[in-house]
Amino acid sequence: MQVADEDRPAVEIAESNDAPAIEIQSVAKSYGPQRVLDGVSFNVRRGETLAILGKSGTGKSVLLKIIVGLQKPDAGAAIVLGTNMSEASEDDIASARKQMGFLFQHAALYDSLSVEENVAFPLDHHRKDLSPSERKERVQDLLHEVGLDGHLNKMPSDISGGMQKRVGLARALALDPIILLLDEPTAGLDPISSGEIDELVLNLQHKHNLASIVVTHDMVSARTIATRIALMDKGKIVIEGKFDDLQKSGESFVAQFLHRNF
């Protein structure tokens, strides 16, 4: 059962694959004297997956938080589905957020709620038109999609890290989003689980025609799931392109990064 969107007026711009779903325009962000982002710009359209790689502390996760409106940039703008996330009203930001799914690095499941309640959380708050049976069916569909049938009543503490990420993905997809943001989806997982998560993300992206951004340290994962890769260093994007473009690059930082990962 696919859930029709409750309100998508802000997303008409992203209905076609031509218009960018996410536009990052010269975003800068500092914490005290430390400049974390320094004029970062890129676009992501539907059907595209941009992997952002870089050393720890280069502002990758901050960039994701700016995109979802949890943090405000010092300069520049993050325009998501036509909504400037740092200047829009609370209602417009909420409207844009309903079109976004976010997978946190540690899944950030609500530990007082069961797996079923976690996945149903967005539905309970934004799809009040669903009957209890429709809600349950939707949750079961989502868990089936991420390969977690039969775990409805378990608590987050009772399942493994990889399974928590799957539940997090199911929750991120609950409202049938246009944009999927993934913060280190394979961090802390063994290579087999990482591969499974990569495959799952890839399938979901193809199936839902999502505009995705993946923040990761894992070049193997980035190569698998991303259509483009951006390498960040010192708050700037050093290079952006396909994996082959990165391999051909003469930048020493890029060479170091690739050498380390392979």
Add this chain to the structure above:
Amino acid sequence: MSKTPSVALPISTNSSPVVAVLEWFGEFGIFMWQVLRAAVSPPYQIKEFVRQLDEIGARSLPLVALAGSAVGVVLALQARYSLVRFGAKSLLPSAIVFAVVTEMSPIITGLVVSGRAGAGIGAELASMKVSEQIDAIEISAVDPLKLLAATRIAACIVALPLLTLVASFCGVVMGWVASTIVEPIALMRFINTGFKGAEFKDFLAPTFKTCVYGMIIGSVASFQGMRAKGGAEGVGSAATTSVVLSSLFVILADVILVKVILLLFP
């Protein structure tokens, strides 16, 4: 932008303690204004409010009843000793009833709930904050102030007077039990004597002043929890400061409210 407050401790920065305390009150004021705005705008989080009422109210009941009973027994024993010395033993039921209902039950209930629910709220919200669960709620286009803070504050405001009534009942009954063990007296006679000359308003204001205690406990604990930083240390710090600050403010509020009640209901 994120609605959760941003600083970890009341005095946590490099600025002077006075500035830090002023900053704390400033941030707390902004937090309360945001919570109030969130609380009065639909949709209302009724399900979460009821869950919190159960967590804060029903689950504090045994502890509050026990504390109220202990206060009744201690008062009966102490007051008897003093009153007998001054030849005013007949005033014992009134002394117990007035002391329990007007002051001891409200403040004991406030402090017990501050310790139990204040620590619970502070630790739970701090844990949610450091594990990004609050961010996850916000990204789901749900207002965490409305879902987490407003419901807990409202539950504290509703639960405190009800718990105070229970503490008062237990205090009076156990005061009678303690009295009657030393010198038997019929329950009805004890109650009639105890409430003789008392008016409804004598008990109404002291009971409902605990709504203020509830607001203090819920809001301070929610504030401290939602501004937690770091890992386990941040959670522990939030729980501790929630109890310390809410207990302190409850006692200060009691001092002020006693005077206000005496002025308004002479």
